[in-house]
Amino acid sequence: xxxxxxxxxxxxxxxxxxxxxxxxxxxxxxxxxxxxxxxxxxxxxxxxxxxxxxxxxxxxxxxxxxxxxxxxxxxxxxxxxxxxxxxxxxxxxxxxxxxxxxxxxxxxxxxxxxxxxxxxxxxxxxxxxxxxxxxxxxxxxxxxxxxxxxxxxxxxxxxxxxxxxxxxxxxxxxxxxxxxxxxxxxxxxxxxxxxxxxxxxxxxxxxxxxxx
Numbered sequence: 001x002x003x004x005x006x007x008x009x010x011x012x013x014x015x016x017x018x019x020x021x022x023x024x025x026x027x028x029x030x031x032x033x034x035x036x037x038x039x040x041x042x043x044x045x046x047x048x049x050x051x052x053x054x055x056x057x058x059x060x061x062x063x064x065x066x067x068x069x070x071x072x073x074x075x076x077x078x079x080x081x082x083x084x085x086x087x088x089x090x091x092x093x094x095x096x097x098x099x100x101x102x103x104x105x106x107x108x109x110x111x112x113x114x115x116x117x118x119x120x121x122x123x124x125x126x127x128x129x130x131x132x133x134x135x136x137x138x139x140x141x142x143x144x145x146x147x148x149x150x151x152x153x154x155x156x157x158x159x160x161x162x163x164x165x166x167x168x169x170x171x172x173x174x175x176x177x178x179x180x181x182x183x184x185x186x187x188x189x190x191x192x193x194x195x196x197x198x199x200x201x202x203x204x205x206x207x208x209x210x211x212x
Contacts, residue, residue, distance in 0.1 A: 014054050020162055021051075021152060026199075027169040028055040032142065036103040037172065038134050041144035042123055042196050043112040045153040047160065049083075052110065052144055052167060061102050063095060063111045096133070103137050113189075121150035123200060126193055131175075131185040140172040143192045145199025168199035 017023040039060065041052050053060050062083040084098050102109050113126035134141050145168040152163030173195065175188045 010054060013050060017051060017054070017165070021149070021160075022162075022164040023051065023054075024164075024166045025055055025169070026166065027171075030142070030169045030171050031056060032108070032140065032172060033058060034106070036106050036137070036139045037108050037142050038103070038130055038139055039108060039110040039142045039144060040113055040130055040192055040196075041110070041146050041167075042200070043114045043117050044121070044146050044149040045117060045160065047149060047153065048112070048146055049081075049110060051149070051165065052146065055169075056108070058108055061107055061109045063099060063109065096129075099133060100137065103133065103139050113192075117155055118150060119155055121154070123193070123197060126189055128185050128189055131189040131192070132181065134188060135175040135177075135181050135184045138175060138177065140174045141188060141192055142172050143170040143195035143199075144168065145170070145196045147200050166199075170195040170199065 041048060049062055059082060064083040084095065099109055111130040113130050114124040115127055118124050133139065148163055148165040152165065153160035173188060173191050176184050
């Protein structure tokens with residue numbers, strides 16, 4: 001299944017991002033072309049979802065903060081881009097059911113396990129929910145490192161400035177089967193964080209290693 005609107009605008013978005021953010025995409029050969037997958041990036045800016053999506057050639061669904069859907073224009077736009085709401089302040093059964101439906105249908109789903117944007121550019125604790133989904137439904141996780149975006153668009157800045165953004169797509173991580181589900185989710189969680197942290201550590205800010 002193609003995404004006609006995104007296929008039309010993708011080259012322009014990519015070109016603009018390369019010019020303004022110096023966008024570099026690494027490891028795109030690791031992106032699964034078929035079958036269910038949970039795409040799990042760290043979260044630095046509002047631009048993360050479209051930037052991460054650039055090299056994909058399949059539909060992507062997004063679990064997004066419920067408050068964004070009440071913002072005029074933005075709410076309608078993100079729904080058109082296959083986003084659905086999740087209440088990050090409580091257990092949201094409806095969002096979980098939608099995620100399960102999509103994965104069972106063989107779709108690609110993007111979830112930001114930090115729950116929100118980093119306040120200071122460092123990697124924040126990951127919630128276990130996405131990894132429990134992966135273990136329960138035997139779905140691979142695609143770790144994605146977003147580095148440099150926070151420097152261009154920190155949380156206290158209204159609009160982004162020019163910068164250098166590198167996005168790294170790591171090899172998919174498959175859940176271990178046969179053990180206790182919670183332990184398997186924690187083990188997958190730890191492997192995913194390690195992969196994402198490795199992509200952040202190679203990005204230097206002013207000659208220093210990116211803190212993780």
